[in-house]
Structures are given as structure tokens and as C-alpha cells.
Amino acid sequence: MxxxxxxxxxxxxxxxxxxxxxxxxxxxxxxxxxxxxxxxxxxxxxxxSRSKAMTDEAKTIIPGGVQHNLAFNYPFPLAVRKVEGAYMWDEDDNKYIDFLQAGGPTVLGSNYPPVRDKVLELVRECGPVTGLFHEFELKLAQKVQEHMPGIEMFRMLGSGTESVMAAIRAARTFTGKKKVIKVGGAYHGWSDQMVYGLHIPGTRTFEAKGIPGSASRHTQEFYPNDLGQLHRRLIANRLRGGTAAVIVEPLGPESGTRPVPFDFNQQVRELCDRFGALLIFDEVVTGFRVGMGGAQGYFGVTPDLTIFGKCITGGYPMAGGVGGRKEVMQRFAPGIGGTGERAYIGGTLSANPMSCAAGYYAIEEMERTxxxxxxxxxxxxxxxxxxxxxxxxxxxxxxxxxxxxxxxxxxxxxxxxxxxxxxxxxxxxxxxxxxxxxxxxxxxxxxxxxxxxxxxxxxxxxxxxxxxxxxxxxxxxxxxxxxx
Ligand SMILES: Cc1ncc(COP(=O)(O)O)c(C=O)c1O
Missing domain, CATH: 3.90.1150 (Aspartate Aminotransferase, domain 1)
Structure with missing residues (x-):
């Protein structure tokens, strides 16, 4: 480092x-x-008053009045009209210093003109999506690998949530094991198996309304920083078919809300190696924000798989991706005729030219600046x-x-x-x-x-x-x- x-x-x-x-x-x-x-x-x-009127009206047609979890502000949501750099303006023309930064993806600042210009140029030529291969898919994958050499292969997806689902599927396909262990309180998106131990460690299925218990039957949590508990779970799982993967946010759950000691990730790496479990880093927040090499570069620990989101498209939709070891990533090889040990994933708009170009140019600008x-x-x-x-x-x-x-x-x-x-x-x-x-x-x-x-x-x-x-x-x- x-x-x-x-x-x-x-x-x-x-x-x-x-x-x-x-x-x-x-x-x-x-x-x-x-x-x-x-x-x-x-x-x-x-x-x-305009924000209030708009979001009151929205409540009649949109559940809760807003669509995004982070937008449920008290006493009512703000309707945002414009963002630029460090600032945000609402519909009533009030100006704010914007420390939300869309939830993390815009390290360059909001609505950064050089990236926006390139994206508009691309959209003018081929629209946001074609359904077929585009050069920027390759260019973005190469950019990611250039900064994170552990990403031997990269697959672009639509969101962090989807990418976690995909990584777990690949880990299970590759290892032939089922159990997945996460850190209690961590957020890894809202898939059935990850709405487990959400926000507050030890709460297991507390937030899992509408999710059958069987969906998270193979998900487990360990208390933040309690490597002894992780170790015990790995031992116990060995008797029940084994652990496919341990997934961690490298700075600690909820972007480091419960911070980890510097050697935490190395120790998790060693435990995974001892028990034949894959190590998944969820770098949705940390990837490119902690530095171009991500948290894996900073800590000097190479995970088997890495989850990307947010910065991977520099704040443009649709932000998600999985990367990592070639032999694991090969499980994603697509094709309608594909058979065998394949982890099935898809997405009509995933890896579209607009998202890939936005990510490529955002990373390039981050390098330059x-x-x-x-x-x-x-x-x-x-x-x-x-x-x-x-x-x-x-x-x-x-x-x-x-x-x-x-x-x-x-x-x-x-x-x-x-x-x-x-x-x-x-x-x-x-x-x-x-x-x-x-x-x-x-x-x-x-x-x-x-x-x-x-x-x-x-x-x-x-x-x-x-x-x-x-x-x-x-x-x-x-x-x-x-x-x-
Ligand atoms: C660490 C982490 N993992 C996964 C996700 C889910 O990503 P997305 O919102 O793109 O589905 C988030 C979202 O905030 C996150 O912070």
C-alpha cells in the first residue's frame, strides 16, 4: 500500500x-x-413549498411519496432540480452543500461536465442501449483490471444488489458449497438472501418481511470484528456441506460504520483459505472512492471476487459489476445454448454502452485529476x-x-x-x-x-x-x- x-x-x-x-x-x-x-x-x-406540494401529490401514486430509500427525509422529501459539483438546488431554488453525492458514486463531484459531454456524444451516436456488444464494455473491463490486477475477468451488471446475487451464485457453483457468511449489520443490497442481519447485527430475519425463511436458510452472520465467531461458523459449516463464501465490506459494515482494524481483511482472507471458502469484497462504496486500486489495493488483500457499483459508472445508471479470479468468473459465460456448471445471470439493460462509457470516462477523469x-x-x-x-x-x-x-x-x-x-x-x-x-x-x-x-x-x-x-x-x- x-x-x-x-x-x-x-x-x-x-x-x-x-x-x-x-x-x-x-x-x-x-x-x-x-x-x-x-x-x-x-x-x-x-x-x-414546491417540494412539499410535489411530494404530497406523489404520495397518492408512489408508495411513501419517493422511490429511493435515501430520499425519505424528515419532515418531507426535498424535490431536487439541479446538481453541480459540490452543490444541489431544490425546486424552491434553495441551494445546499451536497454531501450525499447521490449516495457515493460521484467522486468527481455531481454532474461532472467532461464525463457528461462524452456520455452525450455516445448517446447521440448509438443511443443508451443496443442489446449487442459495444467497444466500451471491453474498455471499461480493461480499465478496472489495470487498477485492480486481481480482477482477471469482469462482468458488468445493473446494480450492486444484482452483482452480489451473481457473485454468490458463482461462488456456490464454483465451490459446490451453499453457506454464505456476512458481517451482521452490513448492507449488501436487498436480495432475498442478503436481507438478513440488516443494519443492526444479530437481527437475522427481522427486516425480512415477504421473504420466506428458506430463502436465507444458507445465509449466516458474524458479529462485526468477531473473527472468533467467523472461525466457529466456518468450522460448524464444514459439517454441513461447507461455506461457499464470506462477504465483507473491507472498511467494515455500512461503509465503515463499525470500523475494522487494518489487519481484519487479511485475517478473513486467511480463514477463507483455510476453509476453502471464497472471499468476496463488496466494494460498491469503496471501489475507486478509497483510491483507484479500491480497498483491496489499500489493504493489499486480493479477494476471489469483487462487487462493484456506484463509482463503476461515475454516477450514471446502471451501476454494477462482478470481477475476480478467472476460473470463478468463467462460470458466468453466457449464451442461450450454454449448459453445465453455469451460474445464470442476465439483464436487458446491463452492460449497456452508456453505462460502460460513463464508467470508462469517469475512471479516466479520476486518474487524470x-x-x-x-x-x-x-x-x-x-x-x-x-x-x-x-x-x-x-x-x-x-x-x-x-x-x-x-x-x-x-x-x-x-x-x-x-x-x-x-x-x-x-x-x-x-x-x-x-x-x-x-x-x-x-x-x-x-x-x-x-x-x-x-x-x-x-x-x-x-x-x-x-x-x-x-x-x-x-x-x-x-x-x-x-x-x-
Ligand atoms: C456496500 C453496498 N453493497 C451493495 C449495495 C447495493 O447496491 P445497489 O444500490 O446498486 O443495488 C450498496 C448500496 O448502497 C452498498 O452500499
Whole structure:
């Protein structure tokens, strides 16, 4: 690992952060003072009338009023009209600093003109999709391999969710084994078998409404960072047909919300090798955001299979892909007449020329501009500032970052623990609500975050923008209960 190639300037002390997060969850909540919250909510009443009218009307025809999980903002969703670089404008023409960055794919900043121009050029010539092979499929696969040599072969798909499904299918086909082990709390998309132990470790099928128990019969979870439990599961599975794969987000579940020590991935690699299980890295968030070599390059650990999403198309639809060892990837060989040990996958719009060209040019621009590093430096500056504010105000909140992935834990809902079920049941709702309020408060001050606790910086975040954002965060953090 060469530090200057990667967005993470200094790897954090995961034990120290986890201890502080544990302490935060152990404390009573520090929500925003009621008088201040009323003031923040007045912003939405007085300044966001078009968003309100539109999303109210949408509720009559779209379940919940919005289509995207991240758009369910409190007190109502914002309707966004325009994005550019580090900014976003809503339908009422309010301007925001955009730390959602579409959920992570736009390391170059939103709606980056050089990529947009190339995409428009391509669409003008061949439209977004042809159904047949296009040169950019090859060019994108070669680009991915150039940066991540462990990707001996690459298959483009429509989303991260689909790509996880495909990787698990290939792993089972290749190994002849069934069990798949994930880290409790991790999100690997919403397929039947992965809506298991979602968000909060140990919750197993809690969120699996509409999914028969048999669909996740072969899915298991281990507690974050508990390699002993992973080891025990691998031993137990050996007696029940074996483990096909262990799937991890290399920075820890939910993009590092429960951070892992630096040697975690190497240790998982070794366990997988001992038990003949494939190691799958879910790099949907980390791929190209942590640096061009992904988290696998940063940690120096080569997985058998890698899941791509988000950055693989630079923010254009449809973003998904699987890559890895040739002999495993060969299981995806398509063709209507294909038979034998084939893991069946497909998708009418998958690997379309538009997505592949967008991904190719976005990666090329990231190489040229050093975007991941610049975004990481913005994340460092923001985190330093947030830490300083938290400390000065004497708050128990925790801020840390892995380059351009910044965590600002205040309500810490995802850090609740099923091993303390009374606390979990009692605090889940109030903590969730506090997070909604924090998100709304930031938004009222012109800062959009991901669900009130995660921030994605981009190359477009200059020092001035970060400093301005810090002023706005300070306004909100100064208004929580317990601050004089
Ligand atoms: C780590 C991780 N894996 C998989 C997914 C699913 O990807 P998609 O939303 O493209 O289906 C996500 C989405 O946020 C993710 O963060």
C-alpha cells in the first residue's frame, strides 16, 4: 500500500473509535433542543413549498411519496432540480452543500461536465442501449483490471444488489458449497438472501418481511470484528456441506460504520483459505472512492471476487459489476445454448454502452485529476473540523473518516446491539427519530447528508466549501440539549 495513492491519509485506530461509539450508545440521547428544532422545521414550512406540494401529490401514486430509500427525509422529501459539483438546488431554488453525492458514486463531484459531454456524444451516436456488444464494455473491463490486477475477468451488471446475487451464485457453483457468511449489520443490497442481519447485527430475519425463511436458510452472520465467531461458523459449516463464501465490506459494515482494524481483511482472507471458502469484497462504496486500486489495493488483500457499483459508472445508471479470479468468473459465460456448471445471470439493460462509457470516462477523469485523493483530503479537513467542534462543545458525538467517507455519529442508531434487547427495543425509535431530526436540521442550514450521519465528500469540495459546511454543522451541533 502506498499512502499517497489512496484517499485514506492515515488509517484510524478502529478499537479506539469502536470504544467511543460504544460509550456514545451507552449515554442518554442528546437531541436538538425543542425550541431550536421548531425553528429548523419552520424552514421547511416557509422555504420548501414546491417540494412539499410535489411530494404530497406523489404520495397518492408512489408508495411513501419517493422511490429511493435515501430520499425519505424528515419532515418531507426535498424535490431536487439541479446538481453541480459540490452543490444541489431544490425546486424552491434553495441551494445546499451536497454531501450525499447521490449516495457515493460521484467522486468527481455531481454532474461532472467532461464525463457528461462524452456520455452525450455516445448517446447521440448509438443511443443508451443496443442489446449487442459495444467497444466500451471491453474498455471499461480493461480499465478496472489495470487498477485492480486481481480482477482477471469482469462482468458488468445493473446494480450492486444484482452483482452480489451473481457473485454468490458463482461462488456456490464454483465451490459446490451453499453457506454464505456476512458481517451482521452490513448492507449488501436487498436480495432475498442478503436481507438478513440488516443494519443492526444479530437481527437475522427481522427486516425480512415477504421473504420466506428458506430463502436465507444458507445465509449466516458474524458479529462485526468477531473473527472468533467467523472461525466457529466456518468450522460448524464444514459439517454441513461447507461455506461457499464470506462477504465483507473491507472498511467494515455500512461503509465503515463499525470500523475494522487494518489487519481484519487479511485475517478473513486467511480463514477463507483455510476453509476453502471464497472471499468476496463488496466494494460498491469503496471501489475507486478509497483510491483507484479500491480497498483491496489499500489493504493489499486480493479477494476471489469483487462487487462493484456506484463509482463503476461515475454516477450514471446502471451501476454494477462482478470481477475476480478467472476460473470463478468463467462460470458466468453466457449464451442461450450454454449448459453445465453455469451460474445464470442476465439483464436487458446491463452492460449497456452508456453505462460502460460513463464508467470508462469517469475512471479516466479520476486518474487524470487525482479525484479520490482530493476528495479524501476534503474528508480529512471536514473530519478535523467536526472533531474540533464536538470537543469544544463537550459533546459525546463521534466523528471519523476513511478518506472521503465521513461518519458523524450522534444518534448512533446502527450501533444499537441485539445482545441488549431491552435497550434495543426501547431506544430504536427515539434514536431513529433523532437521526431524522439531525438530518433535517443540517438540511435547514443548507447541508445535505446521508441519513443525518454519513457524508461523502468529492473532488469539488474546496477548502472554502468545507469551512462553510463546518460553520453550518456548528450551528446545529450548538443547539443540542446540554449545550449552554
Ligand atoms: C456496500 C453496498 N453493497 C451493495 C449495495 C447495493 O447496491 P445497489 O444500490 O446498486 O443495488 C450498496 C448500496 O448502497 C452498498 O452500499
Amino acid at each position: 502506498s499512502e499517497n495513492q489512496y484517499a485514506i491519509s492515515e488509517y484510524h485506530d478502529a478499537d479506539e473509535i469502536n470504544a467511543r461509539l460504544k460509550e456514545l450508545v451507552g449515554q442518554p440521547l442528546h437531541p436538538i433542543r425543542r425550541d431550536k428544532m421548531e425553528e429548523y422545521l419552520r424552514y421547511f414550512d416557509t422555504k420548501c 487525482n479525484a479520490a485523493i482530493l476528495a479524501g483530503r476534503a474528508g480529512d479537513r471536514l473530519t478535523r473540523g467536526l472533531k474540533e467542534i464536538i470537543e469544544r462543545l463537550g459533546l459525546p458525538f463521534v466523528a471519523y473518516n476513511q478518506g472521503s467517507i465521513v461518519h458523524l455519529e450522534t444518534g448512533a442508531v446502527m450501533l444499537l446491539d441485539v445482545r441488549n434487547p431491552v435497550k434495543l427495543l426501547k431506544e430504536l425509535k427515539p434514536r431513529k427519530h433523532m437521526m431524522e431530526e439531525m438530518g433535517a436540521a443540517y438540511m435547514s442550514q443548507g447541508v445535505v447528508t446521508l441519513a443525518g450521519s454519513r457524508i461523502y465528500t468529492s473532488m469539488a469540495d474546496t477548502d472554502e466549501i468545507i469551512d462553510e459546511a463546518l460553520n453550518r454543522f456548528e450551528t446545529v451541533l450548538s443547539s443540542v440539549e446540554g449545550i449552554a
